[in-house]
Amino acid sequence: MPRGLVMVAMVGIVTLAVTSGCALFEDEKTAKGRKLYRHYCMHCHGETGQQAEGFNWERMPDPRPRDLSETAAMSTFSDEEIFNTISRDMRDTALQEVLDDENYFAVSTMPTFKYTLSEEELWAIVSYVRTLHGGALEFDVEGRRAQLESEFQAAKAEHDQARTVMDEALAKQEAEESARAAAEEDAEDDDDEDVEDEDEDIEEDIEEDDEEEEILLPEEEAYERASEKFEAAQTAWENFSKRPKMSQIRRPDLTAGEERQKLGEEGKRLYYDTYGCNGCHSIGDSGGLVGPALDRAGFRLNDTWVYRWIRYPQGMKKHTRMPNLGINDHDARAVVAYLDTLRAPKPDKPIPPLE
């Protein structure tokens, strides 16, 4: 092949690779992000980020997913902004204050992945999203890893130190108390006659003890603070490389508590305005097609099962496409009460054609 042609071919391949986010020159992180994107994002955003490409796009309520391949618009977002969009807490988008919050992405039908994926995985996805519009991740992920690790180490050292100080303070207090008790005993030995009085004294002491609040030593308070900080740093560090894990969701008692109907109405609002369940599930003719239709959820599904499912889908099916949306106990009860009201009749069976 003449040299000129080889050059043209090479330029062609490079251009193709850059413009289509082709796997040819992808680094490991971006490749990982591509896989995750295909599993968790593609149904709404399309394989190359273009509109109307994902099978769910047409069915989405407004605003439908924007074009992630559009360089001009997408390059105005920083890496951190994209990260925050895919890793936020869901909030009630019917509230004006939420819509007005400039730092919050207030579209309920764009789910969060904060409770489903590790931080490293989220950055890998951002890295892949960048390639969809010919960009590249600039955020220093390794730096972030190092920062979280050193914060964790520092919090651990502080925590260990606070424990030593607290242990010493407690030992000192105990020694002082037993010295005082010994001294009192000596004094009592001196007058044996007051036995009756003494019994009364003891009873009074016990009553007082019951009422008295437990007073913590300042060293104990400092230790509690250090423990909290340590736990937070540990979780952040662990969530960097591991997916968030919850303990098994217990079976709730769904009969008790608030009035069922009121709870169901609240659940409906949460379903649409906070958690955007309608982005993936349909009721009647509207709503997404990523998950099963929920028209007949009230007939088909068991409340306790639904409660446990929506609070922690990954606990029941590890690789499900339904993300954990960070739903708390109260909200889950309300959504369950709403789903229980969905009792559409069975679709009519088609009339068999006449012979």
Ligand code: HEC
């Ligand atoms: C249920 C459908 C759905 C899924 C799944 C989904 N998105 Fe979205 N996404 C939306 C909607 C709706 C919007 C809001 C309209 C818009 O701005 O694009 C959006 C917006 C965005 C935006 C634009 C944010 C901005 O500031 O305008 C980014 C980036 C994005 N999504 C990335 C992702 C990634 C990455 C994933 C997978 C981890 C994902 N989305 C999964 C529906 C979805």
Ligand code: HEC
């Ligand atoms: C990003 C899309 C997505 C979002 C958002 C979403 N789901 Fe799902 N959901 C799914 C998928 C996919 C399944 C099928 C699960 C599987 O088998 O892996 C599912 C399954 C379910 C099921 C079981 C249905 C059945 O017939 O077995 C229920 C109930 C459910 N989701 C309720 C909800 C509720 C309530 C919300 C909002 C709080 C919600 N989902 C948000 C995608 C989603």
